[in-house]
Amino acid sequence: MYEDENVLNYNNRFWFKIFIISLVLLIISYIFYAYYQRNPNGANFVGLLYGVLGLLAILLLMYYGIRKRTYNTTFGTLKGWLSFHIYIGVLTLVIVPMHAGFKFGINVHTLSFLLMAIVVLSGLFGTYFYINFPVKFTKYGKELLYDEFDDEINKFINQMYILSKKKSKFFVQKCEEAISYGVPKGQKAWQIIFNIGSKNATSESDYLTQINKDLHKIQESERDDYQRLAVLSLQKIELQNRFLAQMRIKNILEVWLYIHLPVSFAMLVALTIHIVSVIYYNGFSMFIP
Amino acid sequence: MPFEIVTKRYIREARAEETRRLKVEGKIVNIGTGAGNEIQLDGLGVSINHARIEKKEDNTYELTDLGSSDETYVNNNLVSKLILIDNDEIKIGSYVLILKLPASPEEIPTILVSQIEGIEPETPEDERILKESKIKYVSRYQLSKSILNKTSLSILGLAIIVILTIYWILDDDTEAFSPGKLSDAHTQFNKDCGKCHTIAWEIVPNNACLECHEVNPHKENEHFTPVCVQCHFEHKGNPVLADLDNDSCTQCHSELLTKGYIPSSTYHRYITDFDSDHPEFAVLVRSLNQNGDTARVRLNDQKNLEDKTPIKLNHDVHLQPGLRGPNGPENLTCENCHNVDANGEYMLSIEYESHCSRCHTLEFDLRFGDEVVPHETTDIVRDFLNKSYTEYAVKNSTRLGLAGDSNALRQWVSLRVKESEDVLYRKQKCGECHILEEEALINAGLPEVVKPKIPERWFPHSSFDHELHAKNLNLSCDSCHMDVLTSESTTDVLLPSINTCIECHSSKGGAKTECVFCHQYHERNRNVTIEVTESLEEILERE
Numbered sequence: 001m002y003e004d005e006n007v008l009n010y011n012n013r014f015w016f017k018i019f020i021i022s023l024v025l026l027i028i029s030y031i032f033y034a035y036y037q038r039n040p041n042g043a044n045f046v047g048l049l050y051g052v053l054g055l056l057a058i059l060l061l062m063y064y065g066i067r068k069r070t071y072n073t074t075f076g077t078l079k080g081w082l083s084f085h086i087y088i089g090v091l092t093l094v095i096v097p098m099h100a101g102f103k104f105g106i107n108v109h110t111l112s113f114l115l116m117a118i119v120v121l122s123g124l125f126g127t128y129f130y131i132n133f134p135v136k137f138t139k140y141g142k143e144l145l146y147d148e149f150d151d152e153i154n155k156f157i158n159q160m161y162i163l164s165k166k167k168s169k170f171f172v173q174k175c176e177e178a179i180s181y182g183v184p185k186g187q188k189a190w191q192i193i194f195n196i197g198s199k200n201a202t203s204e205s206d207y208l209t210q211i212n213k214d215l216h217k218i219q220e221s222e223r224d225d226y227q228r229l230a231v232l233s234l235q236k237i238e239l240q241n242r243f244l245a246q247m248r249i250k251n252i253l254e255v256w257l258y259i260h261l262p263v264s265f266a267m268l269v270a271l272t273i274h275i276v277s278v279i280y281y282n283g284f285s286m287f288i289p
Numbered sequence: 290m291p292f293e294i295v296t297k298r299y300i301r302e303a304r305a306e307e308t309r310r311l312k313v314e315g316k317i318v319n320i321g322t323g324a325g326n327e328i329q330l331d332g333l334g335v336s337i338n339h340a341r342i343e344k345k346e347d348n349t350y351e352l353t354d355l356g357s358s359d360e361t362y363v364n365n366n367l368v369s370k371l372i373l374i375d376n377d378e379i380k381i382g383s384y385v386l387i388l389k390l391p392a393s394p395e396e397i398p399t400i401l402v403s404q405i406e407g408i409e410p411e412t413p414e415d416e417r418i419l420k421e422s423k424i425k426y427v428s429r430y431q432l433s434k435s436i437l438n439k440t441s442l443s444i445l446g447l448a449i450i451v452i453l454t455i456y457w458i459l460d461d462d463t464e465a466f467s468p469g470k471l472s473d474a475h476t477q478f479n480k481d482c483g484k485c486h487t488i489a490w491e492i493v494p495n496n497a498c499l500e501c502h503e504v505n506p507h508k509e510n511e512h513f514t515p516v517c518v519q520c521h522f523e524h525k526g527n528p529v530l531a532d533l534d535n536d537s538c539t540q541c542h543s544e545l546l547t548k549g550y551i552p553s554s555t556y557h558r559y560i561t562d563f564d565s566d567h568p569e570f571a572v573l574v575r576s577l578n579q580n581g582d583t584a585r586v587r588l589n590d591q592k593n594l595e596d597k598t599p600i601k602l603n604h605d606v607h608l609q610p611g612l613r614g615p616n617g618p619e620n621l622t623c624e625n626c627h628n629v630d631a632n633g634e635y636m637l638s639i640e641y642e643s644h645c646s647r648c649h650t651l652e653f654d655l656r657f658g659d660e661v662v663p664h665e666t667t668d669i670v671r672d673f674l675n676k677s678y679t680e681y682a683v684k685n686s687t688r689l690g691l692a693g694d695s696n697a698l699r700q701w702v703s704l705r706v707k708e709s710e711d712v713l714y715r716k717q718k719c720g721e722c723h724i725l726e727e728e729a730l731i732n733a734g735l736p737e738v739v740k741p742k743i744p745e746r747w748f749p750h751s752s753f754d755h756e757l758h759a760k761n762l763n764l765s766c767d768s769c770h771m772d773v774l775t776s777e778s779t780t781d782v783l784l785p786s787i788n789t790c791i792e793c794h795s796s797k798g799g800a801k802t803e804c805v806f807c808h809q810y811h812e813r814n815r816n817v818t819i820e821v822t823e824s825l826e827e828i829l830e831r832e
Contacts, residue, residue, distance in 0.1 A: 107466065187429055240426075243430075266446030281482070282492055
């Protein structure tokens with residue numbers, strides 16, 4: 001057992017060893033294959049063998065998605081399956097070109113390989129994030145829990161709302177501004193990744209300065225509450241900023257999954273079209289050695 | 290030494306404040322969200338193990354932030370470690386902790402814990418409004434709640450591929466499904482997949498190929514006959530489909546069986562590669578009988594390797610320097626007699642007129658100067674002599690004393706013909722090269738010249754390109770035909786053995802070793818008619 005065991009060195013690097021052995025065997029087999037088969041391609045028996053191997057690998061890789069959601073099973077540990085998922089996923093980047101004899105074109109066959117390559121590469125990014133995620137995240141404070149945060153921000157808003165009750169029109173207006181400040185009108189999940197539309201430090205500073213400047217416009221009897229409003233506003237902004245910084249990182253770390261999963265499905269369809277079209281034009285007899 | 294911890298908590302439901310008192314033994318009070326802390330707080334801004342207050346030996350109280358991911362403030366100043374004094378206000382998350390130090394060290398210090406006061410709704414109506422207007426802030430930043438979430442993106446990805454496929458099918462863009470470029474000869478079919486793929490879900494049938502290609506069977510008793518596409522892989526980057534791998538041949542020839550799984554007794558049974566187990570070449574030579582029959586003898590079969598072709602030739606003599614020629618001494622080379630065909634592949638037959646007549650002239654009588662008899666059968670030669678001498682006798686009848694005496698003239702002609710035939714047939718004129726059949730002479734008065742019938746192809750089951758080897762590779766003839774310079778007998782077989790070829794055609798030599806480089810599975814006689822749908826310009830433009 002490794003002290004800092006992660007998904008890559010899980011179980012004494014079992015799947016890494018399998019990966020290396022498989023890779024070496026595949027390369028050796030391909031050297032022989034390419035030596036004896038002047039024109040390696042996917043239609044001869046050995047080429048098809050690589051193809052079937054690749055297909056089996058892909059199906060097992062996709063099974064991980066099912067295994068991940070199956071809790072009442074003892075069919076391998078989830079970490080073990082993930083380790084397999086990563087290493088065998090990378091192996092498909094070798095098996096599939098071997099199946100095609102390293103021949104590519106502008107067609108549905110190459111498209112399915114390209115999609116598979118995108119899936120694998122996005123998965124590698126995911127692996128990197130998965131392993132480094134906790135390290136990076138601590139830079140932005142303790143992870144905020146979603147439910148906790150919504151409650152917390154609503155506490156500020158509630159307090160602001162109650163403060164504004166039976167107050168002058170100007171106070172109410174300033175309170176509404178404070179409540180809505182930094183609260184997005186629509187979905188901003190993708191925008192924050194690219195820092196689009198987020199408030200910068202200058203605009204925040206200007207806003208807080210303005211709140212303080214407006215103090216003298218507030219009637220004497222409301223000034224204490226207004227100062228409480230200013231403090232609440234500052235606390236709310238701080239909380240929002242901390243949350244946004246965390247969400248941005250969180251979303252960046254999750255982007256790979258929004259490529260990995262949809263492209264996997266697209267790849268599966270392209271792969272099906274590849275197999276169906278090949279059998280449509282060549283029949284099943286090509287599988288007979 | 291214990292601490293007293295006084296916790297004030299606002300009970301929302303009761304709209305009242307609750308106070309709890311707790312005594313803690315020891316010198317340390319831990320603060321955090323974790324269950325093991327003496328002061329357990331919750332909510333944002335509090336870490337599991339957040340901070341610690343410790344009574345020191347000198348009766349001072351030290352606050353230490355335990356490296357929390359959240360922050361600790363004392364009197365609104367961020368701190369990591371600080372000696373506390375009476376009434377210091379410690380702020381952790383939404384909590385305020387006030388340390389009340391005793392007047393004397395013997396008394397118990399008190400820590401007052403309270404949550405920063407929130408302004409609570411005054412009426413149930415306020416509560417209802419606030420509940421209804423609760424903002425779902427987090428979901429606006431969650432990718433999973435975005436319209437571009439995993440499900441919608443997956444559906445989008447699927448839709449793109451499906452739409453693309455439908456588009457390809459409707460647009461008849463069959464290249465999208467084609468695994469690779471067509472071979473050069475088939476590019477003219479362009480997108481007409483149905484030209485070859487006549488049946489769906491099945492391999493391309495032979496009759497689709499035979500629409501254009503006329504081929505003869507390989508061997509009638511072959512163990513099995515592969516379908517065309519079993520050897521000729523289309524769409525796989527082969528510009529020429531006949532350019533096959535050895536696998537296509539060795540699938541049978543590595544252990545040759547004939548129909549009914551009977552091991553072949555006629556052909557070499559085990560061939561896997563040219564430079565490893567290919568048998569010695571079998572050359573086509575004349576049999577001992579005179580019917581022109583031929584037989585194949587391997588070049589290493591010294592006992593039977595003898596060329597019985599009925600012709601007399603001494604290569605050694607012909608290649609000697611200073612050979613007597615029509616215009617004086619000359620040096621002959623191989624090319625004087627052996628010339629390649631128009632394709633530069635094979636040697637043309639040796640013809641008397643082209644290759645021999647310049648030196649081996651057929652003069653028959655000095656009366657006729659350089660005039661020669663035709664290089665034909667003996668009866669044609671006799672007709673020629675009769676005609677020549679008759680014309681001569683008529684023309685010179687007075688000088689010869691034959692004028693007016695036809696019998697004498699005929700007799701004279703007959704004598705001259707006989708004399709010339711003696712020169713031609715008895716004094717080594719024709720017999721210098723040819724075998725003369727004496728039995729025929731007895732029966733018909735004329736000898737029979739045995740036709741040489743030199744084989745046009747010595748290796749009938751393989752192809753060869755002389756020009757490629759001689760010109761492109763700059764090889765001299767005797768590089769391969771090594772014994773030719775010393776050969777004195779017609780019976781010598783001067784063809785190169787497999788070892789000569791293997792010097793280059795091997796993995797070591799680097800030249801090709803594929804079976805199809807020399808052999809053909811099908812006969813060459815093709816009668817191909819292809820319906821061309823595109824002009825050459827169109828094909829080139831498309832390519």
